[in-house]
Amino acid sequence: xxxxxxxxxxxxxxxxxxxxxxxxxxxxxxxxxxxxxxxxxxxxxxxxxxxxxxxxxxxxxxxxxxxxxxxxxxxxxxxxxxxxxxxxxxxxxxxxxxxxxxxxxxxxxxxxxxxxxxxxxxxxxxxxxxxxxxxxxxxxxxxxxxxxxxxxxxxxxxxxxxxxxxxxxxxxxxxxxxxxxxxxxxxxxxxxxxxxxxxxxxxxxxxxxxxxxxxxxxxxxxxxxxxxxxxxxxxxxxxxxxxxxxxxxxxxxxxxxxxxxxxxxxxxxxxxxxxxxxxxxxxxxxxxxxxxxxxxxxxxxxxxxxxxxxxxxxxxxxxxxxxxxxxxxxxxxxxxxxxxxxxxxxxxxxxxxxxxxxxxxxxxxxxxxxxxxxxxxxxxxxxxxxxxxxxxxxxxxxxxxxxxxxxxxxxxxxxxxxxxxxxxxxxxxxxxxxxxxxxxxxxxxxxxxxxxxxxxxxxxxxxxxxxxxxxxxxxxxxxxxxxxxxxxxxxxxxxxxxxxxxxxxxxxxxxxxxxxxxxxxxxxxxxxxxxxxxxx
Numbered sequence: 234x235x236x237x238x239x240x241x242x243x244x245x246x247x248x249x250x251x252x253x254x255x256x257x258x259x260x261x262x263x264x265x266x267x268x269x270x271x272x273x274x275x276x277x278x279x280x281x282x283x284x285x286x287x288x289x290x291x292x293x294x295x296x297x298x299x300x301x302x303x304x305x306x307x308x309x310x311x312x313x314x315x316x317x318x319x320x321x322x323x324x325x326x327x328x329x330x331x332x333x334x335x336x337x338x339x340x341x342x343x344x345x346x347x348x349x350x351x352x353x354x355x356x357x358x359x360x361x362x363x364x365x366x367x368x369x370x371x372x373x374x375x376x377x378x379x380x381x382x383x384x385x386x387x388x389x390x391x392x393x394x395x396x397x398x399x400x401x402x403x404x405x406x407x408x409x410x411x412x413x414x415x416x417x418x419x420x421x422x423x424x425x426x427x428x429x430x431x432x433x434x435x436x437x438x439x440x441x442x443x444x445x446x447x448x449x450x451x452x453x454x455x456x457x458x459x460x461x462x463x464x465x466x467x468x469x470x471x472x473x474x475x476x477x478x479x480x481x482x483x484x485x486x487x488x489x490x491x492x493x494x495x496x497x498x499x500x501x502x503x504x505x506x507x508x509x510x511x512x513x514x515x516x517x518x519x520x521x522x523x524x525x526x527x528x529x530x531x532x533x534x535x536x537x538x539x540x541x542x543x544x545x546x547x548x549x550x551x552x553x554x555x556x557x558x559x560x561x562x563x564x565x566x567x568x569x570x571x572x573x574x575x576x577x578x579x580x581x582x583x584x585x586x587x588x589x590x591x592x593x594x595x596x597x598x599x600x601x602x603x604x605x606x607x608x609x610x611x612x613x614x615x616x617x618x619x620x621x622x623x624x625x626x627x628x629x630x631x632x633x634x635x636x637x638x639x640x641x642x643x644x645x646x647x648x649x650x651x652x653x654x655x656x657x658x659x660x661x662x663x664x665x666x667x668x669x670x671x672x673x674x675x676x677x678x679x680x681x682x683x684x685x686x687x688x689x690x691x692x693x694x695x696x697x698x699x700x701x702x703x704x705x706x707x708x709x710x711x712x713x714x715x716x717x718x719x720x721x722x723x724x725x726x727x728x729x730x731x732x733x734x735x736x737x738x739x740x741x742x743x744x745x746x747x748x749x750x751x752x753x754x755x756x757x758x759x760x761x762x763x764x765x766x767x768x769x
Contacts, residue, residue, distance in 0.1 A: 251354035252345075255361040259341045262365025266334055266376055273326045274651055275373045276658045279681050282688035283709050284378040285319070285329045287312040289692065292320030299423075299469040303709030306479040307380040308424040308466065315378065324691045330376050333383045337375050340387040341365070347390050348600040350397060351557050351564075356607045360600055363513075363636075368643040369650075371513040374593040381425025382593050388421040389428060389567075389597055392435040393560060400442025400556035407446050412454035414439060419462020426483065427591055430570035434563040442556050494582035502585035503576035503592075504528040510585075511592035513640045516647070519586055527636065532572075537605035539565045564601035571595060606633050660754030665689035667751040668726060668758055675720035679733060680707050682726055682756070687713065697723075701732030703740070704768045718766075724750070725759040740765055 248256060269275075283302055287309055290296035301307040314332035322328050341364055348357035367375065374382050395414045398404045418436070421428050440447065447455060460467070470478040505528040509515045515524045538561060545558035571594060575581050580588040610633060612626030665686055668676060676696050678686065683696035697717035698706035708714040717723050727734040734757065738745040741761060751758040 249354065251349075251358045255345050255358040258358065258362045258365045259338070259345070262341060262361075262367070263334065263338050265365070265367065266337060266372065269372060270327050270330045270334060270376060272651065272655060273658045274654055275369055275377060276654050277326050277377075277661070277685060277688075279684040280379050281326075281329070281377050282684035284309070284312045284380065285315070285324060285326075285688045286684060286692070286710065288315040288319045288329060289324055289688075291316040299465040300479065301380060301709070303707065304380075305473070305477060305482045306426060308420075309380075310384050310420065310424050311378045311380065314384075324688055329378050333376050333378060336383045336387055340383075340390065343387050343390040343394065344596075344600070347394055347397075350394070351560055352600055352604050352607070356600070356604065359607070359633075360603070363599065363640060364596065366513060366640045366644045367647070368513040368515070368640070369517045369647040370510045370515070370589065371593070372647070373517075374511075374590050379590075381427060382590070385421040385425050385428040385431075386594060386597055388417040388424075389431045389435055389594075392417050392432075393438065393563065396435060396439040396442050397556055397560050399439070399446055400559075401553050407443075408451045408454050411439075411443075411446055411451040412458040415455040415458030415460075416462045417458075419459040419464070421462075423463050423466040427571075428594060430574060431567040431594060431597060433570070434567045438560055438563045441559055493579050496576070498582035499576045499579070501582070503572060503581040504531060506585035507575060507581060507589040507592045508572075508595070510589035511595055513643060514636070516643055517586070524639065530632070531602065534602045534605055535565050535569055538601045541605055541608070542601075561601050561604070564598040568595050568598035568602065603633070603636075605629075661685060662689055664726065664753045664756050664758075665694070667753045668694050668724070671724065671750045671758055671760060673724040673750075673758070673760060675717040676724040676726050676758075677703075677717060678726040679728065679731070682728075683713070684709065686726065696726070699733060701736065703733060703736045720764070722760070722762075722764055725761075725765070726756055727759070729755050729757055736767075737765065740767060 287296070287298050287302060290298070291312055298309045298312070301309060311333065315329045318328040318331060319325075341361060344364060345357050345361050348360045373379075376383075392414050395404075395410050399407060399410055404410045414435075418432055421432060446452075466479060470480070473479075475481075505525040506515075506520055508528040508531050509520045509524050510517075512527060514520070514527055520528075542558040542561040542565065545561075546555050549555040549558065571592065575591055578588075580591075606629040609626050609629030612622040613630055664682075668686065669690060674694055676686070676694060677699050678696050679700075680698050683698045686694060686696050695713045695716050697714045698708045700706040705714070725737055727737060729752070737759060741748055741759075744761065745759075748759045748761045749757050750760045
């Protein structure tokens with residue numbers, strides 16, 4: 234990756250050409266995302282605000298949450314990472330998101346190292362270039378604090394690198410490496426259960442590549458590291474009331490009653506919508522027909538990658554030479570298991586646009602998926618290759634080119650739409666300012682208004698969540714609901730024309746217009762003369 238250039242009185246490392254180009258592409262990707270963070274793009278929402286509020290509580294020493302408020306299975310590592318910045322600079326969306334930028338940069342660097350180790354230097358540069366691009370869907374998964382995905386991806390890539398290095402006997406402190414492997418696995422499991430397929434294949438790779446390192450003290454350190462990483466989840470589950478531990482909550486979510494869409498609909502939503510969206514080939518509104526081609530091609534590429542890895546395994550001279558193809562097989566298996574788990578869920582068919590975020594971890598397998606195309610494209614430059622090989626190589630090169638251009642175009646569409654997204658964010662802040670100017674400190678609102686409003690006001694305003702019928706909704710943090718419930722004269726912040734606003738106006742009757750104290754960005758702020766709580 235680098236060489237050492239010596240000069241009189243100084244020494245500096247010199248990157249080779251693929252590494253230098255990858256560095257420039259990576260810096261461009263990080264810089265692009267830094268600008269987005271400073272502009273609060275993608276726009277914030279109440280889910281993300283919940284992580285921000287938890288970070289405020291952590292920074293102030295008021296709480297030490299293990300799982301997301303009201304969602305007892307998603308770890309709060311992102312809140313802990315943001316807590317020092319929020320404690321220092323106060324609550325803001327950039328302070329909440331900046332640690333995620335560091336995680337993205339780490340993921341980019343680790344992906345380059347892994348791809349270069351398993352495949353080739355210039356292909357690693359190409360992968361970095363693709364990962365530097367970012368559609369709205371891709372960037373939202375990378376830069377918004379909504380739990381799990383930004384931190385588990387670099388953790389798994391680091392685990393794979395550790396396993397490969399142990400198998401190739403390139404690690405000096407092998408005990409520490411196995412302990413770090415276990416720690417990363419435990420933290421990833423606590424952060425997001427969606428990463429379980431990749432944790433499983435990484436574990437299998439470690440057992441195959443370095444079985445001797447799992448005997449004795451290295452194995453003890455592996456277990457200790459894992460238990461240390463997953464300790465918050467273990468402690469919380471031991472103390473949680475019956476039916477409220479993370480396993481019970483996940484079991485309840487996965488077994489909800491209701492019609493199950495047919496396999497054809499789930500496969501369509503998972504492959505033709507989910508995969509292109511997660512890869513950055515579609516705008517957030519969904520995939521056009523011509524953008525779904527990569528979803529059709531994806532299982533074919535997985536099969537081709539598995540075949541290439543098996544051939545390389547058979548040709549390897551020794552066990553150390555087989556580590557890389559086994560690692561490639563692990564990447565294929567991780568992607569296949571993740572896809573299978575996704576298409577088993579009714580959400581793959583019912584709401585593929587909203588839940589394609591569950592496939593963002595497929596970025597880990599990008600080197601294995603695209604490696605067959607890269608190798609085939611290389612045949613175009615081989616003069617002695619048969620004509621059919623050259624044609625196949627030209628076709629593979631065209632596929633890679635179309636993939637790159639499509640990702641670039643969709644990234645450009647996201648940038649072009651930035652003004653509209655900025656307007657939405659500006660309206661949310663203007664709404665928060667209007668509520669404060671009205672002198673309100675306790676209000677009711679819908680789910681997508683409340684926690685965002687609380688975070689934007691730094692908790693000077695708290696909000697209780699109501700549904701469209703003006704009855705209690707999803708209140709993630711019960712303390713806010715209790716505080717608003719104790720207020721003598723709470724306000725209401727409701728979208729104009731919403732079901733909840735119509736219900737409130739019917740309740741107020743002739744006093745409805747007189748109760749309006751502000752109207753901002755499609756919202757009306759009500760402050761009735763007497764408390765209005767229809768559910769009591």
